[in-house]
Amino acid sequence: MNWWRRLWFRKKMEVELEKELRFHLEEHMAELIAQGLDPKEARRRASLTLGGPEQVKEKCRDARGTRWLEDLWQDLRYGSRMLLKSPGFTATAIITLALGIGATTAMFSVLNSVVVRPLPFHEPDRLVMLEEKWLPRFPRFETSPLDFLSWKAECQSYADMAAFAPVFFNLNEADLPERIAGARVNANLTELLGVSPILGRVFMTEEDAAGANPVALLGHSLWQRRFGANPQIIGRAVRMNGLLFTVVGVMPPTFRFPLDAEIWIPMSFTPAELKSRNNHFIWAVGRLKPSVTPQQAQSEMDILMPRIQGVWRGRVVSFANHYIGDVRLTLSIMMGAAGLVLLIACVNIANLLIARSATRQRELSLRMALGATRERIVRQFLTETTLLSFLGGAAGLLVAFSAIALVRRWPLPAIHRIEETSLDPYALVLTFLLAIGTGVLFGLSPALRQSRSDLQDALKSGGRAAGSAARTQIRSSLVIAETALAVVLLIVAGLFMKSLWRLLDVPLGFNSQNVLAVDINLPRTTYLEPFKQVQFADRLVDRLKSVPGSEVVGVSTGVPLLAIGDVGIAFDGRSGELSGTTANYYQVSPDYLRVMQIRLVRGRLLTEQDSTTSPPVVLINETMARRFFPDEDPIGKRLDISGPTYMREIVGVVGDVKQESLRTPTPPQVYEPFSQKPGRSFYVLLRVSANPAQFAETVRQEVRAIDNAQPISEALTMEAIVARSLTRDRFSVLILGAFGCLALILAAVGIYGVIAYSVDQRTNEIGVRMALGAEGADVMRMVLREGLRLAISGIAIGLLISAVATRVLGAVLFGISSTDPLTFGAIALLLCLVALLACWIPARRATKVDPMIALRTD
Amino acid sequence: MKSTKSDLPQGTLDLLILKVVALGPVHGYAIAQRLDQVSRGVVQVPQGSLYPALHRLENRDLLAADWKATETGREAKFYRLTRKGRAQLETDAASWQRLIEAVGLILRMSEGGAK
Numbered sequence: 001m002n003w004w005r006r007l008w009f010r011k012k013m014e015v016e017l018e019k020e021l022r023f024h025l026e027e028h029m030a031e032l033i034a035q036g037l038d039p040k041e042a043r044r045r046a047s048l049t050l051g052g053p054e055q056v057k058e059k060c061r062d063a064r065g066t067r068w069l070e071d072l073w074q075d076l077r078y079g080s081r082m083l084l085k086s087p088g089f090t091a092t093a094i095i096t097l098a099l100g101i102g103a104t105t106a107m108f109s110v111l112n113s114v115v116v117r118p119l120p121f122h123e124p125d126r127l128v129m130l131e132e133k134w135l136p137r138f139p140r141f142e143t144s145p146l147d148f149l150s151w152k153a154e155c156q157s158y159a160d161m162a163a164f165a166p167v168f169f170n171l172n173e174a175d176l177p178e179r180i181a182g183a184r185v186n187a188n189l190t191e192l193l194g195v196s197p198i199l200g201r202v203f204m205t206e207e208d209a210a211g212a213n214p215v216a217l218l219g220h221s222l223w224q225r226r227f228g229a230n231p232q233i234i235g236r237a238v239r240m241n242g243l244l245f246t247v248v249g250v251m252p253p254t255f256r257f258p259l260d261a262e263i264w265i266p267m268s269f270t271p272a273e274l275k276s277r278n279n280h281f282i283w284a285v286g287r288l289k290p291s292v293t294p295q296q297a298q299s300e301m302d303i304l305m306p307r308i309q310g311v312w313r314g315r316v317v318s319f320a321n322h323y324i325g326d327v328r329l330t331l332s333i334m335m336g337a338a339g340l341v342l343l344i345a346c347v348n349i350a351n352l353l354i355a356r357s358a359t360r361q362r363e364l365s366l367r368m369a370l371g372a373t374r375e376r377i378v379r380q381f382l383t384e385t386t387l388l389s390f391l392g393g394a395a396g397l398l399v400a401f402s403a404i405a406l407v408r409r410w411p412l413p414a415i416h417r418i419e420e421t422s423l424d425p426y427a428l429v430l431t432f433l434l435a436i437g438t439g440v441l442f443g444l445s446p447a448l449r450q451s452r453s454d455l456q457d458a459l460k461s462g463g464r465a466a467g468s469a470a471r472t473q474i475r476s477s478l479v480i481a482e483t484a485l486a487v488v489l490l491i492v493a494g495l496f497m498k499s500l501w502r503l504l505d506v507p508l509g510f511n512s513q514n515v516l517a518v519d520i521n522l523p524r525t526t527y528l529e530p531f532k533q534v535q536f537a538d539r540l541v542d543r544l545k546s547v548p549g550s551e552v553v554g555v556s557t558g559v560p561l562l563a564i565g566d567v568g569i570a571f572d573g574r575s576g577e578l579s580g581t582t583a584n585y586y587q588v589s590p591d592y593l594r595v596m597q598i599r600l601v602r603g604r605l606l607t608e609q610d611s612t613t614s615p616p617v618v619l620i621n622e623t624m625a626r627r628f629f630p631d632e633d634p635i636g637k638r639l640d641i642s643g644p645t646y647m648r649e650i651v652g653v654v655g656d657v658k659q660e661s662l663r664t665p666t667p668p669q670v671y672e673p674f675s676q677k678p679g680r681s682f683y684v685l686l687r688v689s690a691n692p693a694q695f696a697e698t699v700r701q702e703v704r705a706i707d708n709a710q711p712i713s714e715a716l717t718m719e720a721i722v723a724r725s726l727t728r729d730r731f732s733v734l735i736l737g738a739f740g741c742l743a744l745i746l747a748a749v750g751i752y753g754v755i756a757y758s759v760d761q762r763t764n765e766i767g768v769r770m771a772l773g774a775e776g777a778d779v780m781r782m783v784l785r786e787g788l789r790l791a792i793s794g795i796a797i798g799l800l801i802s803a804v805a806t807r808v809l810g811a812v813l814f815g816i817s818s819t820d821p822l823t824f825g826a827i828a829l830l831l832c833l834v835a836l837l838a839c840w841i842p843a844r845r846a847t848k849v850d851p852m853i854a855l856r857t858d
Numbered sequence: 859m860k861s862t863k864s865d866l867p868q869g870t871l872d873l874l875i876l877k878v879v880a881l882g883p884v885h886g887y888a889i890a891q892r893l894d895q896v897s898r899g900v901v902q903v904p905q906g907s908l909y910p911a912l913h914r915l916e917n918r919d920l921l922a923a924d925w926k927a928t929e930t931g932r933e934a935k936f937y938r939l940t941r942k943g944r945a946q947l948e949t950d951a952a953s954w955q956r957l958i959e960a961v962g963l964i965l966r967m968s969e970g971g972a973k
Contacts, residue, residue: 016925020886020935021909027887028905051906059910063917 010070017060021053054371071376072383079384086356090388092749093352097392099742100345101431102399107338107735108427109404111331113420115324120254122194123287128294129322130161130284130301131315138566138582140315142280145269150308151284157297158286162189163267165282166259168681169240170523170711173226177704177711179521180222182263184282190217192287193257200234200249208266216245219262220253238263241523242709258283277309286316294318329812330732333492337739340489342431344746347482349435350442351750353385354475355757357445378444385443389436396435397428472758476790479750483794484801486740486747487831491802493733493740494823495813500729502815509657509666510560510596512718515685516692517559518699519713522680526707533678534612536706540684541589543702549695552687554592555674558584559683560657561725562716569670571628572638572647583624583668584659585641587677593619593654595687596718601625603635603652610673616648617673624668625653641670648672661725663814685718692717732812744834747794752838755787759842766846767854776847783846787839788832795828871903871911873954876939876947879921883938885928886912912937920946 025046032042050056061070083090118124130151132143143151148163155161164185171178187203190196197217207215216238218227227233237244245265256262273279288297294316301314367377404421411419520540527533537555544553558564567585586592590606601622610617618639625634638647656666674682688695696715703710716724723730759766766779806818816823878884878892890908893901915921920943926936939947 016935019933023885023932023934024887024890024905024909026932049905051904056906056909059906060913063910063914 017057021050021056025050052371071379075380075383076387078380079387082384083388089352089356093349093388094392094395096345096348096352096746096749097389097435098395098399099746100342101393101396101428101435102403103739103742104338104342104431105396105400105424105427106403106407107335108431109400109424110407110418110421111335112424112427113422114417115328115331117417119319119323120195121319124319126288126290127193127319128286128288128297129315129317129319130286131317132280132309132312133315134312141312142282143284143314144277144279145273145282146277146279147309147312147314148282148284151301151304151314154304155286155297155300157288157292157300159289160188160192161284161286162186162192163282163284164189164258165267166261167265168521168713169263170242170521170709171226171263172239172242172709177709178226179519179711179713180262181260182219182265183258183261184267185264186267189257189285190251190255192285195252195255195257197249198252199231200247202249203266208268210268210270212266212268214243214245215248215266216240217264218247218250219256219264220251221256222262223250242525280312327728329808330728333809333812334732334735337489337492337736340485341739341742341746342434344482344485344489344743344750346435346438347478347485348746348750349438351475351478351482351753353439353442354445354471354478355753357443358471358757381444382440385439386436388443389432389439392435393432396431400428472754472761475754475757479747479754479790480794480797482750483747483791483831483835484798486743487795487798487827488802488805489736489743490740490827490830491798491824492806492809493736494827495806495809495816495818495820496729496733496736498816498820498823499813500726500733503662503726503729506658506662508560508662508722509655510598510718512722514690514692515595515687515718516695516699516715517562517683517685517718517721518696518715519683520681520703520710521713522710524680526709527680530678533680534675537589537674537678537682537684539706540702541591543705544684544686544699547695547698547702549688549690550686551689552591552595554595554685555589555682556592556685557587557674557679557682558659559685559721560596560659560718561661562721563683564659567670568642569624569668570640570642570645572640581668583620583641583670586669586671587674587679587682588671589674592685593671595685596657597687598657599655601653601655602633603650605652605654606671606673611675616646616676617651618648619652619654619671620650621654621656621666621669623656623666624670627668639670641672692719729814744831747831748834748838751787751790751835752842754790755783755839756842756845758786759783759846762846763849763854766849767851770849771851771855779847779849780843783843784836784839787835787843791832791835795831798831799824799828869950870954871907872915873947873950874901874903875908875911875915876920876943876950879937879939880944880947883924883926883936885934885936887934889937915943919943 025043028046028049029039029042032045033039037045047053119127121127130143130148132141132147133139134141142165143163145163148161152161162185164183166181166183169180169182171180185203187205187208190202196202198220200217202217203215206212218233218238223229223233227236233247233250236247238247239245240263251264267282273281286297288294298314298316301316305312305314364377368374400423404423407421408419522533522536527536541553541555544550564584564586566582569581569583588606590608590610593600593605602625603619606617606619618641620634620639628634629637634650634653637650639650640647654671657669658664658666659669660667684699686692686695686699693715696712699715700712703712769779769782802824803819809818874893875889878889884892886909889912890903890905893903912921916923916937919940921937922940923935923937925933928934
């Protein structure tokens with residue numbers, strides 16, 4: 001008998017079985033009638049002897065062997081029918097599962113991509129960044145070639161070491177100049193990192209020397225974008241910064257070390273760079289020997305540095321810490337929030353299932369009375385719950401996909417590798433299992449607990465059997481738990497929101513509206529001499545001043561919240577106390593301060609008269625004035641700035657400007673005239689009447705009008721720059737806010753469910769009360785009070801947990817304490833209101849109870 | 859309704875069925891009747907276990923079934939022995955014989971042990 005046939009011709013087989021048994025029955029009957037029995041008696045006797053037909057059939061079906069499959073199919077159909085019959089329950093359950101699973105999976109996928117996934121190097125846990133520090137002002141700083149070479153010669157902890165320096169190039173290809181990011185690297189860097197080129201070769205040691213033939217390695221994206229992924233690229237010459245480089249290789253797409261670099265040239269230390277030990281401009285990478293830990297390497301460095309350096313110390317940082325160190329806390333908080341949402345979702349599912357089991361009590365008892373074995377019933381419940389979980393999981397997958405697509409579409413620049421987020425299958429499976437587990441646990445327990453003896457009671461009372469008291473208790477506890485969790489999540493979200501609010505209130509020190517900042521980098525080859533730099537800047541400012549719509553134009557080497565350099569400062573007549581003190585250093589054209597509308601506090605601003613022929617002058621900010629001249633007038637005092645040093649006179653004091661971020665307090669800041677101290681890299685800033693972003697193209701054209709080969713790189717409005725500095729905070733608020741809303745909705749649904757059920761159960765009692773004279777308002781108050789009681793228990797627990805748990809947020813919050821009473825209070829109030837709202841509908845329904853009907857029904 | 863347990867162990871019922879069917883194609887009721895008659899009422903096959911057994915044997919390809927008309931004109935499911943079934947019958951019957959002889963020997967031995 002064919003397995004296949006048995007499966008497909010099931011219907012036919014059922015018919016045949018029926019026929020066969022009926023035939024047997026009738027034959028037996030005929031025989032008994034022949035023996036003289038009366039037909040009715042004959043039928044009865046024959047039926048008895050044969051046995052219960054359904055049970056015989058069941059046994060025959062068992063014998064057929066495909067039982068489990070047929071049962072499964074039957075269960076699925078029955079399960080789907082039951083789910084469709086209660087669309088409210090099914091929809092709520094699926095949505096709840098979808099949100100819980102989707103949110104957690106998406107969050108986990110992001111975490112995986114950013115933090116957990118190993119970096120694309122060979123054995124990245126063996127790699128360390130080698131830097132220098134000079135506390136307290138410079139916690140991390142570049143190292144110098146001489147220091148690096150000393151490390152290479154004397155340190156024992158490393159299998160190999162290589163230096164690199166990020167550099168920007170003006171690419172002059174096909175008459176379209178473009179500024180690209182790149183790096184100077186030692187020839188052994190790629191090998192140290194364990195990355196091989198996909199075309200050609202890497203640098204040879206001979207090429208990594210001063211005066212060697214200029215060669216370059218192309219990055220994959222550059223190769224595709226500007227050279228059409230031409231396989232014949234090897235040996236071709238590329239013009240950058242006015243020089244020709246020969247391409248020797250192309251790197252794989254995942255290699256963008258150190259900072260989204262697209263092109264690499266050999267480090268080739270020049271004799272000038274090797275002159276002073278204090279020429280800090282390079283970083284270094286080391287590969288630790290197999291048995292050496294970063295801590296051991298750091299100790300070695302701590303011993304070595306005092307010998308070779310005066311004040312600077314070395315820093316050994318594992319790659320993991322370097323890339324994701326500061327974002328780990330934020331992401332962990334997000335992960336925690338997602339976990340809470342999942343937990344709340346599971347609690348909700350449990351609640352829904354328990355409620356459901358109450359309504360299905362009758363059906364259960366009936367089926368058992370008809371002869372279903374407990375095993376069979378349990379199996380059917382299992383199938384139904386699994387079906388529900390699968391549907392929820394599928395919906396969750398959709399949610400996760402959408403969320404991840406959104407993250408990829410608008411990746412946050414501040415978080416490394418976030419744009420590479422892809423769905424993490426493990427996360428999906430894990431959350432799925434958790435959801436299914438909850439479903440199984442709470443869906444099955446009614447089926448398991450049912451015993452034969454309660455059958456009668458269950459059938460009679462139709463759902464209000466014993467055990468419902470325990471059920472209500474469990475449900476109430478679950479709702480209290482989920483309310484508490486929701487409170488915790490909402491408080492965290494609230495704290496972040498308030499923190500962002502405080503940040504947005506921080507005075508910038510400048511007017512960010514209607515200002516465009518454009519990044520210009522003049523190549524060394526054509527703009528080596530300072531006067532050429534000044535000339536370019538002056539010409540550009542002149543041209544841009546006459547553009548319609550432009551009001552003020554200025555130049556600066558530093559832009560608030562975007563880029564800045566630091567210098568050491570010393571005051572004439574004071575020494576020693578200031579070592580290590582540094583200031584933000586701006587080289588500016590006279591109008592810059594007017595573009596930014598920075599306040600003048602004392603003295604004067606810089607003017608056209610301050611040039612190379614007039615005495616050197618500077619402006620200082622209020623912080624510097626307050627710190628170093630608390631009781632005297634700084635105007636007229638003299639100031640020394642590191643490299644090269646000479647005295648400059650302070651002619652004015654201006655307002656503080658937020659430079660590093662809105663959070664960090666403003667350090668001393670000093671402004672020097674660009675004409676006296678120009679540079680090759682600077683920003684030109686325009687204050688316009690409106691729509692600053694549209695002037696970017698104009699600036700590009702004016703720049704090219706002066707120098708055809710000169711590109712601009714970034715053009716950003718100041719408003720965008722300010723917003724960008726808050727990206728991470730805004731991201732946190734967005735995500736936590738979303739999770740918080742989810743949690744709130746789920747908690748509300750949970751409370752609603754329990755209260756609605758309770759009202760249903762207490763219909764009798766309400767009827768009695770109303771008959772005895774209670775008004776609608778009294779009933780409503782009763783119901784609302786019950787709901788509020790649940791909510792308040794949950795809120796209280798939630799507040800307690802939050803008070804302890806939020807301490808970990810201290811580092812990330814700004815301007816408020818982690819136990820900010822206002823936030824705590826507001827959230828408590830919010831949840832009370834939401835709970836009241838959730839109870840409203842059942843409460844109203846309770847008042848509509850007709851005492852007569854209520855008393856009659858049971 | 860609870861079903862009564864068979865007096866016969868499962869394997870024995872199968873053997874008896876195979877034997878009855880070996881004598882010629884027969885339907886389920888006839889098998890039950892046969893067994894009752896031949897054993898003179900000793901072998902009481904609960905008819906509720908008969909059909910599951912028949913289906914099981916059909917499952918294992920020891921019996922094959924066709925729907926045919928009876929003398930009364932009604933359609934019934936007739937079972938016949940397959941080649942595999944015949945082989946199984948011989949094997950099982952032989953085992954059963956051996957078992958009976960062995961049990962007989964043991965029983966006789968116990969009686970004579972008092973010697």
